Structure formats: C-alpha cells, structure tokens
Amino acid sequence: MTAVSPGFSPVELQQAARDHLWLHFTRMGGYAEAELPVIVRGEGCYLEDSNGKRYLDALAGLFAVNIGYSYGDEIGQAAHEQMRELPFYTNWSSAHPRAIELAATVAELAPGDLTRVFFVSGGSEAIESAWKLARQYHTARGERRWKAISRNVAYHGTTMGALSINGIPALRTPFEPLVPSVAHARNTNRYHRPPEETEEQFTRFLLDDLEHVIDAEGADTIAVVIMEPVQNAGGAFTPPAGYFSGVREICDRHGILLCADEVITGFGRIGHWFACEKYDVQPDLVTCAKGLSSAYASIGAVITTDKVMEPFLEEKSMFSHGITFGGHPVMCAIALKNIEIMKRDRIVDGVRENENMYRSTLEQLLELPIAGDLRGAGCFYALELVKDKETKEGFSDEESETLLRGFLSPQFFERGLICRSDDRGDPVVQISPPLIAGQAEFDEMTGIIGDVLTEASQRI
Numbered sequence: 503m504t505a506v507s508p509g510f511s512p513v514e515l516q517q518a519a520r521d522h523l524w525l526h527f528t529r530m531g532g533y534a535e536a537e538l539p540v541i542v543r544g545e546g547c548y549l550e551d552s553n554g555k556r557y558l559d560a561l562a563g564l565f566a567v568n569i570g571y572s573y574g575d576e577i578g579q580a581a582h583e584q585m586r587e588l589p590f591y592t593n594w595s596s597a598h599p600r601a602i603e604l605a606a607t608v609a610e611l612a613p614g615d616l617t618r619v620f621f622v623s624g625g626s627e628a629i630e631s632a633w634k635l636a637r638q639y640h641t642a643r644g645e646r647r648w649k650a651i652s653r654n655v656a657y658h659g660t661t662m663g664a665l666s667i668n669g670i671p672a673l674r675t676p677f678e679p680l681v682p683s684v685a686h687a688r689n690t691n692r693y694h695r696p697p698e699e700t701e702e703q704f705t706r707f708l709l710d711d712l713e714h715v716i717d718a719e720g721a722d723t724i725a726v727v728i729m730e731p732v733q734n735a736g737g738a739f740t741p742p743a744g745y746f747s748g749v750r751e752i753c754d755r756h757g758i759l760l761c762a763d764e765v766i767t768g769f770g771r772i773g774h775w776f777a778c779e780k781y782d783v784q785p786d787l788v789t790c791a792k793g794l795s796s797a798y799a800s801i802g803a804v805i806t807t808d809k810v811m812e813p814f815l816e817e818k819s820m821f822s823h824g825i826t827f828g829g830h831p832v833m834c835a836i837a838l839k840n841i842e843i844m845k846r847d848r849i850v851d852g853v854r855e856n857e858n859m860y861r862s863t864l865e866q867l868l869e870l871p872i873a874g875d876l877r878g879a880g881c882f883y884a885l886e887l888v889k890d891k892e893t894k895e896g897f898s899d900e901e902s903e904t905l906l907r908g909f910l911s912p913q914f915f916e917r918g919l920i921c922r923s924d925d926r927g928d929p930v931v932q933i934s935p936p937l938i939a940g941q942a943e944f945d946e947m948t949g950i951i952g953d954v955l956t957e958a959s960q961r962i
C-alpha cells in the first residue's frame with residue numbers, strides 16, 4: 503500500500519496515533535485493539551481513509567466545511583500569497599489589511615447594525631469573548647452584571663467560560679466548580695410537548711420560563727442571554743413563531759444583552775448568511791466560527807453593534823481581552839477567499855433553493871418505526887429516535903448507549919457514512935452535510951440511514 507503521509511505507512515500511522523495522539527471527546531481505550539479511522543483526503547462531500555475507503559460526510563467535518571472539500575487549490579493559493587506577503591502580525595494595537603477587509607466583509611453580510619468585528623481562533627473563544635465583552639460592557643456603564651443565561655442541552659464550547667454556559671450536565675460536572683454564574687432556560691424542543699398545545703401557546707410557555715429564570719437569578723445581575731437560532735445539541739431545535747422577538751423584548755426590558763451563537767448556523771447552514779435573518783432577530787452580539795472559513799482555517803469572530811462598542815470608544819477605555827492568533831492574517835485571507843467562493847458559487851442561495859428537496863428526501867425516513875421526529879431548517883437536520891412512535895417513548899441511558907454507540911455509529915461508518923448519532927438529549931441522528939450536497943448525496947445518506955435504522959428497529 504502506498505504511504506499516505508511522508509515517512510509513515512498506514513500501519514505506522516496507526517501505531518504512532520496510539521502512542522502519541524490524544525483525540526478529542528474520544529474513548530481512547532476503545533482504540534487499544536480497534537483500528538483508528540485516519541482520514542487522508544477529501545473531495546466534494548466525500549472523504550477517504552488511509553485504507554482507500556470512501557465516506558459521504560453527512561456532518562461537514564463538525565458542521566463546518568460548508569463549501570465541501572474541493573477548494574484546497576484556490577484557498578491554498580490565497581493562503582500562500584498571504585504567507586509570502588505577511589505570514590503573521592497581531593491585531594493588538596495595530597492592524598493588517600486582511601483583518602480589516604474581513605471585518606468589513608463580515609459587517610456587510612451580518613444583519614442590521616452588527617458592524618463591529620472582534621476576531622478569535624474558534625467557537626469556544628468566540629463565546630468566551632462574548633461573555634467577557636458583555637460583562638465589561640455593563641461595568642463600563644456603571645452596572646455590575648456578570649451572569650449568563652443559556653438553554654438546557656445547548657452546547658457552546660469547552661473552554662471554562664464557554665463550558666459553563668453549556669446546558670449539558672455530563673460535560674459540565676467533571677469540571678465543577680465552573681465560572682459563576684449561568685442559569686438555563688428551556689430549549690425549543692417541541693416534540694415532547696402536549697400535542698394539543700398550539701405554537702403560540704408553546705412560545706408563551708417558553709418565554710414565561712425564560713422570564714422566570716431571569717427573575718429567579720435577579721434580572722439586574724444578568725449580563726447576557728446566549729442562544730443558538732437553531733439549537734444543535736438535542737437535535738436541530740428550531741424556534742417557534744414569535745420566540746426570538748419575545749426573547750429580544752425580555753432582554754430589552756431588563757437591560758440584558760442578547761447573543762446569538764451562530765458558530766454552526768452562520769455562513770449559510772440555514773440558507774442565510776446568518777440565521778438571525780431568517781428568524782428576524784437583532785442580537786447585540788453574534789458568535790461565529792466554523793463556516794466563516796468553511797473550516798479551512800481556525801478563525802472565529804464576535805460581531806457586535808455600535809451600541810455595545812460605544813463605551814469602549816472613550817479615550818482611556820478598552821476591551822481588556824486579546825488572543826495572539828485572533829485575526830491571524832493567513833486565517834483572514836482564507837476566510838475572505840471562502841466568502842468570495844460562497845458568493846460566486848451561490849452556496850447560500852443554493853441551500854434556500856434546495857431546502858424542500860433536503861427535507862422531502864429525509865422525510866422518507868419517517869416511515870421507519872424508530873424515527874419519531876425530523877426537525878431542522880436549511881441544510882441542518884436531526885432525526886429523533888424513539889422506542890414507540892405512538893407514545894413517543896424514548897430510550898433509557900443504557901439502551902441509548904447500546905443503540906447509538908454500540909450499533910448506529912459503527913454501522914454508519916462501516917457503510918461509508920459519517921454521520922453522528924448523538925445522545926446529549928434524546929437520541930438523534932444529525933444530518934448536516936457540506937452545503938454543496940445535492941439530490942444524489944441526500945439520496946445516498948437517506949438510503950444508508952434507512953438501512954441501518956431498519957436493522958436497529960429489528961434489534962429493539
């Protein structure tokens with residue numbers, strides 16, 4: 503077999519990985535005997551491993567490779583030119599052209615008055631920075647507010663601040679005590695609500711809950727409410743009508759900043775540059791990362807308004823926060839090229855145009871007895887799995903473990919599909935391919951998921 507990496511045969515890669523590489527969120531013990539997947543190249547929506555096996559990537563890396571894997575030459579050229587011109591300089595007390603151009607480009611794409619851009623290296627840093635910015639904004643205006651409110655089961659990253667904002671107990675508990683203080687409101691999961699509840703009643707119920715959480719914490723202690731427009735963890739929870747305008751109104755009434763975490767939804771996944779546009783919400787802060795460069799670079803950003811920046815424009819005032827690599831010129835050049843490609847190849851329009859096709863293709867899966875609910879928007883879906891469709895009864899923790907980790911994930915992989923079965927809330931299969939996926943890719947995904955779930959149903 504040909505070497506897939508200089509100096510390492512596939513067998514040597516396996517051994518070196520076992521000896522040296524610590525994988526993220528991975529039960530490393532599971533690979534003591536089993537072969538570790540080593541992905542060596544990508545093209546379009548497909549990946550290839552070190553054994554030459556092809557996979558359809560129904561997860562776009564990690565909800566990130568929005569333009570797919572085939573733009574390496576073009577983006578590599580932009581990175582190369584930037585490397586030659588200026589491989590690095592910081593955004594601390596000075597600037598460089600690519601950061602300025604990217605800030606202006608992002609400001610033009612972001613909805614409404616979101617025109618100020620602070621660059622970071624990824625999603626967790628964006629969340630971390632947004633919380634710090636919110637805290638310092640209130641301090642600068644003479645108010646001591648430090649708390650954040652987010653939602654149950656939401657994932658917002660892993661650094662201590664971002665982790666503290668997460669609403670997933672299993673991720674939080676090992677690292678307690680966390681950063682004070684975060685409280686969690688209900689998320690917009692409608693599947694398990696009473697069937698007779700109208701959308702309007704559901705919205706009211708959620709907003710009352712949020713109001714209750716804010717009251718219990720003390721509204722004047724809360725710096726920021728952080729929510730994804732469509733919540734990923736738990737399975738693509740879309741907001742009911744009127745929800746975000748209600749959240750905006752509550753935040754305004756209590757002087758709380760509203761942050762939309764668009765780390766996944768930003769840059770096209772929902773069929774708009776920012777999902778806030780679709781749901782007609784004007785946040786004070788937006789966090790973004792993955793799609794900003796389609797994951798060709800490690801770059802993220804906090805985007806905010808003149809209102810939030812104003813206290814920092816006074817002569818002796820500054821946001822006391824910075825990251826060496828935030829707005830790295832090569833990362834900015836890559837993100838600029840990514841956005842140019844997305845515009846030129848009409849990637850975001852394409853998601854809107856294909857949305858009905860995506861949904862109707864995936865809806866075929868609802869015929870399976872194990873498939874309870876399909877939800878999501880744009881090119882971002884989740885299929886909730888249930889034991890009993892009539893009663894919507896879910897699986898116990900043990901059953902989830904056996905079904906998801908023990909059967910579904912390895913089976914998808916075995917059949918050439920990279921697709922996540924997730925049990926951070928009720929068990930779901932997440933479907934979020936590169937935004938260039940067409941009918942053929944959706945048919946293939948649906949076929950494989952359907953076959954594997956049919957087998958899973960028979961096992962239950």
Ligand SMILES: Cc1ncc(COP(=O)(O)O)c(C=O)c1O
Pocket residue numbers: 564624625626627629657658659660730734763764765766791792
């Ligand atoms: C909504 C959301 N926010 C924040 C993050 C953290 O991003 P990163 O992994 O780049 O730190 C993620 C990562 O998946 C995410 O999905």
